[in-house]
Amino acid sequence: MIVSINPKREEREALLKRPTMELETIEAIVKPVMEAVKADGDQALIDFTKKFDGVEITNFEVSSAEIDAAVGLVPEELKAAIRIAKQNIETFHIAQKGEVLKVETMPGVNCYRKSVAIEKVGLYIPGGTAPLFSTVLMLAVPAKIAGCKEIVLCTPPDKNGNVNPAILFTAQLVGVTKIYKVGGAQAIAALTFGTTTIPKVNKIFGPGNQFVTAAKQLSTKYGLAIDMPAGPSEVAVYADETAIPAFVAADLLSQAEHGADSQVVLVASSEEIVNAVQQEVQTQLLALPRADLASKALENSVSIVLENRDQAIDLLNEYGAEHLILCVEKPWEVADQIINAGSVFIGNYTPESAGDYASGTNHTLPTNGYAKMYSGVSLDSYVKKITYQEITKEGLKNLGPVVEIMAEAELLEAHKNAVTLRLKSLNNV
Amino acid sequence: MIVSINPKREEREALLKRPTMELETIEAIVKPVMEAVKADGDQALIDFTKKFDGVEITNFEVSSAEIDAAVGLVPEELKAAIRIAKQNIETFHIAQKGEVLKVETMPGVNCYRKSVAIEKVGLYIPGGTAPLFSTVLMLAVPAKIAGCKEIVLCTPPDKNGNVNPAILFTAQLVGVTKIYKVGGAQAIAALTFGTTTIPKVNKIFGPGNQFVTAAKQLSTKYGLAIDMPAGPSEVAVYADETAIPAFVAADLLSQAEHGADSQVVLVASSEEIVNAVQQEVQTQLLALPRADLASKALENSVSIVLENRDQAIDLLNEYGAEHLILCVEKPWEVADQIINAGSVFIGNYTPESAGDYASGTNHTLPTNGYAKMYSGVSLDSYVKKITYQEITKEGLKNLGPVVEIMAEAELLEAHKNAVTLRLKSLNNV
Numbered sequence: 001m002i003v004s005i006n007p008k009r010e011e012r013e014a015l016l017k018r019p020t021m022e023l024e025t026i027e028a029i030v031k032p033v034m035e036a037v038k039a040d041g042d043q044a045l046i047d048f049t050k051k052f053d054g055v056e057i058t059n060f061e062v063s064s065a066e067i068d069a070a071v072g073l074v075p076e077e078l079k080a081a082i083r084i085a086k087q088n089i090e091t092f093h094i095a096q097k098g099e100v101l102k103v104e105t106m107p108g109v110n111c112y113r114k115s116v117a118i119e120k121v122g123l124y125i126p127g128g129t130a131p132l133f134s135t136v137l138m139l140a141v142p143a144k145i146a147g148c149k150e151i152v153l154c155t156p157p158d159k160n161g162n163v164n165p166a167i168l169f170t171a172q173l174v175g176v177t178k179i180y181k182v183g184g185a186q187a188i189a190a191l192t193f194g195t196t197t198i199p200k201v202n203k204i205f206g207p208g209n210q211f212v213t214a215a216k217q218l219s220t221k222y223g224l225a226i227d228m229p230a231g232p233s234e235v236a237v238y239a240d241e242t243a244i245p246a247f248v249a250a251d252l253l254s255q256a257e258h259g260a261d262s263q264v265v266l267v268a269s270s271e272e273i274v275n276a277v278q279q280e281v282q283t284q285l286l287a288l289p290r291a292d293l294a295s296k297a298l299e300n301s302v303s304i305v306l307e308n309r310d311q312a313i314d315l316l317n318e319y320g321a322e323h324l325i326l327c328v329e330k331p332w333e334v335a336d337q338i339i340n341a342g343s344v345f346i347g348n349y350t351p352e353s354a355g356d357y358a359s360g361t362n363h364t365l366p367t368n369g370y371a372k373m374y375s376g377v378s379l380d381s382y383v384k385k386i387t388y389q390e391i392t393k394e395g396l397k398n399l400g401p402v403v404e405i406m407a408e409a410e411l412l413e414a415h416k417n418a419v420t421l422r423l424k425s426l427n428n429v
Numbered sequence: 430m431i432v433s434i435n436p437k438r439e440e441r442e443a444l445l446k447r448p449t450m451e452l453e454t455i456e457a458i459v460k461p462v463m464e465a466v467k468a469d470g471d472q473a474l475i476d477f478t479k480k481f482d483g484v485e486i487t488n489f490e491v492s493s494a495e496i497d498a499a500v501g502l503v504p505e506e507l508k509a510a511i512r513i514a515k516q517n518i519e520t521f522h523i524a525q526k527g528e529v530l531k532v533e534t535m536p537g538v539n540c541y542r543k544s545v546a547i548e549k550v551g552l553y554i555p556g557g558t559a560p561l562f563s564t565v566l567m568l569a570v571p572a573k574i575a576g577c578k579e580i581v582l583c584t585p586p587d588k589n590g591n592v593n594p595a596i597l598f599t600a601q602l603v604g605v606t607k608i609y610k611v612g613g614a615q616a617i618a619a620l621t622f623g624t625t626t627i628p629k630v631n632k633i634f635g636p637g638n639q640f641v642t643a644a645k646q647l648s649t650k651y652g653l654a655i656d657m658p659a660g661p662s663e664v665a666v667y668a669d670e671t672a673i674p675a676f677v678a679a680d681l682l683s684q685a686e687h688g689a690d691s692q693v694v695l696v697a698s699s700e701e702i703v704n705a706v707q708q709e710v711q712t713q714l715l716a717l718p719r720a721d722l723a724s725k726a727l728e729n730s731v732s733i734v735l736e737n738r739d740q741a742i743d744l745l746n747e748y749g750a751e752h753l754i755l756c757v758e759k760p761w762e763v764a765d766q767i768i769n770a771g772s773v774f775i776g777n778y779t780p781e782s783a784g785d786y787a788s789g790t791n792h793t794l795p796t797n798g799y800a801k802m803y804s805g806v807s808l809d810s811y812v813k814k815i816t817y818q819e820i821t822k823e824g825l826k827n828l829g830p831v832v833e834i835m836a837e838a839e840l841l842e843a844h845k846n847a848v849t850l851r852l853k854s855l856n857n858v
Contacts, residue, residue: 023650081834088534088828095532096542103524105517105789113525113790116768118802130840166838202802220658221452225802229649244854250847257843289842335817339545346819351847354820357835358828360534361542361816373547373631373654375814385804387790388764390775391783399517399787405510406786409595411559413718414686418679418780425673 001266001281001298003274005305015302016319018368019232019261026214030185033211034218037189042196048186053127055161060197062163062179070168082170085358086137092360093142096379108395112388117147118225120199121382122191123176124206124216127156127183131164132207134356138363138377139205140174146382151176152201154191156183184208188215192222203227205364205377227377231368234263235352236321238312238334239273243327244348248273249280251325254353256297257290264301265319267312269328274303313337320371323352342371393426430695430710431731432703444731445748447797448661448690455643459614462640463647466618471625477615482556484590489626491592491608499597511599514787515566521789522571525808537824541817546576547654549628550811551620552605553635553645556585556612560593561636563785567792567806568634569603575811580605581630583620585612613637617644621651632656634793634806656806660797663692664781665750667741667763668702672756673777677702678709680754683782685726686719693730694748696741698757703732742766749800752781771800822855 004015036044042060049057101113123139125132136153143151153176155163163181171179180198182190188208192215194200203225204216213230220226235255239248252264268274281298285291306312313334316324320340328334331346338344342365345352355361364377391399400419407416433444465473471489478486530542552568554561565582572580582605584592592610600608609627611619617637621644623629632654633645642659649655664684668677681693697703710727714720735741742763745753749769757763760775767773771794774781784790793806820828829848836845 078834078838081831084535084831085835088538091534092532092540095530098527101524103521103789105520106513109517109783109788111521111789113807119768132839134835134839223798225799246850246854247847250843250850254841254843254847257841284843284846288846289840294843331819338815339548340813341815343816343818346817349822349825349851350818350820351832351851353832353836353841353844353847354538354825354828355816355818356832356844358831359538359818359820360532360540361818366813369652370654371813371815373813375812376816378542378814378816380809380814383804384769384795384800384802385807385809386767386770386800387772387784387805387807388775389772389779389784389788389790390760391779391788393778396778396783399783402510402513402787403780403782403785405507406514406563407782409507410561410563411718412683412686412782413716414679414683414713414723415782415785417713417717418676418683418782421675421679422778422780425675 001278002302004302005271006307007304012315012318015304016265018263023214023217026210027218030211030214030218033185034189034192034215037186037195038193045182045186045190045195048184049157049182052184053156054159055157057157057161057181060180060182062168062181067168067172070165071172073165074169078166079169082133082137082173085134086141086174088358088360089137089141090145093145093379097145106395106398108392109399110390113385114388115383116386117149117383118202119148120150120152120201121148122201122204123151123153124187124204124208124212125153125155125167126208126212127158131166133166133170134363135207136167136170137174140171140176142362142377142379143382144175146379148382150199150201152191152199153179154182154187155179157181185211185215188212188219192219192224205381227364227381228366228374229368229370231370232261232263233258234321234367235323235325236265236267236316236319237325238267238316238328239277240269240328241273242329243273245273245276246280247348247351248277248327249284251352252277252281253284253288253294254351255323256294256301257288259293260296262297264297265321266303267316268303268305269307269312271305274305278303320369322365322367322371325352340372342366342376396422397426430707430727433731434700434734435736436733441744441747444733445694447692452643452646455639456647459640459643459647462614463618463621463644466615466624467622474611474615474619474624477613478586478611481613482585483588484586486586486590486610489609489611491597491610496597496601499594500601502594503598507595508598511562511566511602514563515570515603517787517789518566518570519574522574522808526574535824535827537821538828539819542814543817544812545815546578546812547631548577549579549581549630550577551630551633552580552582553616553633553637553641554582554584554596555637555641556587560595562595562599563792564636565596565599566603569600569605571791571806571808572811573604575808577811579628579630581620581628582608583611583616586610614640614644617641617648621648621653634810656793656810657795657803658797658799660799661690661692662687663750663796664752664754665694665696665745665748666754667696667745667757668706669698669757670702671758672702674702674705674709676777676780677706677756678713680781681706681710682713682717682723683780684752685723685730686717688722689725691726693726694750695732696744697732697734698736698741700734703734707732749798751794751796751800754781769801771795771805825851826855
């Protein structure tokens with residue numbers, strides 16, 4: 001860990017620099033995969049799955065027999081935990097539902113706004129060593145609440161052509177419509193163009209490696225939407241003398257174990273806190289199965305001592321962390337001054353992992369500084385907000401002259417005429 | 430206008446085909462402009478403004494003297510109209526403010542969501558013959574309500590180095606922070622990278638020609654957000670025998686006058702309605718100053734007769750129009766079945782131009798089929814929704830075991846440990 005004591009303002013940018021994403025070179029690799037799936041559909045999926053996943057699959061759709069078998073394989077204790085997490089995530093996301101907005105802006109001029117579900121969404125769940133069933137919860141629960149008609153899930157098969165049972169259990173639990181055993185850029189391509197087996201969707205959600213990320217980015221060029229641009233996961237912890245060093249260390253490590261490119265930032269109000277946390281990190285690291293990964297991530301991470309609270313808040317806003325943990329006195333006072341963060345964790349008993357799994361908030365959050373302008377995934381991500389207006393005859397008499405004057409000044413005579421004709425007809429009655 | 434009577438389902442796609450956007454070739458032209466501004470800042474802006482706008486400008490910032498002069502030049506009648514429109518847009522967008530969401534998902538597990546303004550936004554207002562001061566209202570009013578700290582506006586200068594007075598009047602009226610006389614891809618580049626004069630922003634809003642659109646798209650590769658992908662403006666009108674042909678014709682023409690690439694679709698319940706509307710279009714066209722533009726747009730437009738209401742709704746949802754006007758019996762019944770549209774106009778006395786200017790709804794809407802997954806600009810476009818959580822000791826006792834089981838099943842031991850450590854400390858007390 002790099003340690004910086006009271007860095008000057010101009011030193012910050014270098015300290016907080018994130019790894020650059022080289023998506024363009026990866027795009028060049030991914031584009032032919034997209035084009036092949038566009039041209040050859042399912043056959044291309046079969047070929048790429050054989051090549052990249054090392055398994056021959058001819059029917060990508062997970063059958064109900066496979067799902068039933070998976071349900072039987074998941075330990076009851078895990079099922080119960082997933083059900084509680086689902087419940088909490090539902091509770092928080094249902095609360096995000098808005099009423100239909102109705103405003104009469106002028107007498108007879110009625111404006112409305114209503115949330116309408118995106119019809120078809122595609123969820124991507126990575127494969128690999130860790131089966132990310134928690135991400136199935138985070139992406140499918142709000143899709144279901146929003147009322148999306150088709151909720152399609154793609155996830156890569158293992159060497160035997162299977163999908164992790166916990167992923168299948170969770171997918172059926174939350175009401176995913178169809179599950180397909182296909183991963184990588186080819187899965188994103190299938191969701192982008194549709195194949196005989198896999199339907200084209202309107203919007204793609206979910207994490208993935210750099211190929212998946214590049215493919216998602218490319219899908220936007222073909223008219224799809226994606227949840228948000230992606231980057232390596234990150235946490236910033238702000239700790240003062242009220243923080244418990246062992247807890248802070250555990251939080252830093254839980255971010256670091258995600259991978260060597262994870263970003264970990266500790267901002268502390270004194271050097272003593274940094275030292276105490278570092279010592280705890282070393283102790284806890286020894287007990288971790290992913291110690292190698294975590295160590296690498298920690299090498300790139302940084303501890304910054306800032307004695308002044310305003311300066312610390314300023315720096316945290318400049319960084320705009322995906323996860324921000326506040327282990328400080330009066331944490332809400334700090335939270336109220338945070339303008340850039342994906343999700344904020346308040347106090348010593350609120351570890352990031354609570355939000356990662358089960359408290360109810362969504363764990364799909366903006367990384368790489370995108371917290372400055374993007375929100376995490378929420379119910380909003382699955383709807384469009386359509387506006388409506390209905391103007392009465394009386395309303396048009398009130399509003400029409402305003403429109404006529406403005407349209408004329410913008411030299412749009414036909415816009416004006418659409419009002420003038422109607423006003424004339426009203427005056428003739 | 431192409432007329433199609435009861436087309437088969439498989440014929441629809443060809444009928445409703447939108448013009449393809451060839452952004453890649455334009456990207457190749459725009460990229461060097463972006464790079465030049467990135468490298469040379471204000472000097473590049475000076476050079477491009479001389480080259481593309483034919484005027485030498487050394488100080489891009491509009492002075493308060495220029496604004497004062499502009500205010501004096503705008504007719505009082507137009508000022509009054511703009512003030513009323515501003516009021517209505519404010520009323521509708523203020524109503525979109527949400528309370529801080531607070532949900533206790535389990536005893537002691539408190540989750541929150543709060544809207545926080547994006548700090549710096551850039552608004553682009555095109556130049557050209559029509560001074561789009563209405564777009565200044567649509568983009569700056571919600572920015573101001575959201576609480577964005579910097580609201581920066583770029584718009585190209587005319588041959589004399591001036592900006593249309595109505596644009597300047599509106600910008601100062603709604604509280605734009607700074608106005609710069611720079612347009613085209615170079616303006617987008619300035620907002621993307623920042624120059625000595627023009628600040629880098631977090632998100633760019635606004636319409637523009639294909640170069641501006643391509644530059645906005647490129648700005649996302651440099652980490653910025655944009656309001657939405659752009660395409661030519663479009664309207665669909667659904668008319669039955671209760672529609673008034675002259676009004677429908679006026680609405681089609683007000684869309685067509687935007688330009689030759691405007692998309693105009695009429696869906697009617699009978700051939701008679703199409704004929705009556707077409708006749709009205711011919712008559713009204715004669716009186717329009719922009720008749721040439723409108724005629725060209727109408728050549729590419731299509732009238733579709735669908736006697737069956739369900740089929741018509743289905744087709745309208747497949748098209749997903751930016752603007753949808755419903756001049757039919759029981760229009761709200763139809764509106765409730767519309768799942769894809771930017772903004773819906775209900776009944777014979779609700780012309781699109783009302784929403785374009787002054788009713789209160791936003792006129793920056795998704796085109797090109799993007800209404801299937803994007804919302805128009807609203808207060809949401811100017812904020813991030815940050816989540817927060819605070820878990821009490823009791824709450825962690827309730828939730829902690831769930832997190833431990835799930836983290837272990839995902840093979841993320843450090844995530845588990847962040848909870849285990851805390852639970853142990855609570856049991857030791």
